[in-house]
Amino acid sequence: MADKRIPAARIRAVWLDETIAGTEAARRVGLTRSVLGLHAKRLGLPPRKSGRLHALSAAQRAELARYWAASICAGDLAARYGLSVGHVGRLAHQMGLPRRPSGFRGVALADYLLRDGMARAAAETRAAMRSADMVDRLNPPCPKVPA
Known part of the structure; x- marks a missing residue:
């Protein structure tokens, strides 16, 4: 059987590294996640954040x-x-977002992105038209001189 004496510094380093998941931390030192947790507890290390929100x-x-x-x-x-x-x-x-009712049928993300893109394009067009209208008001076209 392999020797499982892992230096405390190595356990501390992987345990406190919040950029890696607990399972990955355990794999890096050759232990299971639960055994790594026992070693960390024995060393007095704080518990790792649970969940995947982070x-x-x-x-x-x-x-x-x-x-x-x-x-x-x-x-x-x-x-x-x-x-x-x-x-x-x-x-x-x-995250404190409102709960959705049972049987809620949402909007497809692709449809939302399409509508959002169209709304943005329409807003840009309206702004461009307002700008062009303003230019026409400030600089009226020159009257044509009869020949």
Whole structure:
């Protein structure tokens, strides 16, 4: 059987590294996640954060909140962030987003993005037309001189 005497510094380093998952930390030192947890507890290290909320960046959490408010279906959100549908609901709850009623049928993400893009294009067109109208008012066309 292999010698499992792992230096405390190595356990401390992987345990406190929040950029890697607990399972990955355990794999790096050749232990299971539960045994790594026992070693960390014996060393007096603080517990690791649980859940995957920290796996999403702040920008992704803001985007998720925006999509949730726009009634995007949880299945599309799960596919976008590589999570399960249930995990999306738990993230929404942890983030303090409103609960969706049972049987809720959301909007497809592709449809939302298409409508959002069209709305942005329409707003840009309206702004350009207002700008062109303003230019016409400030610089009226020159009257044609009869020949």
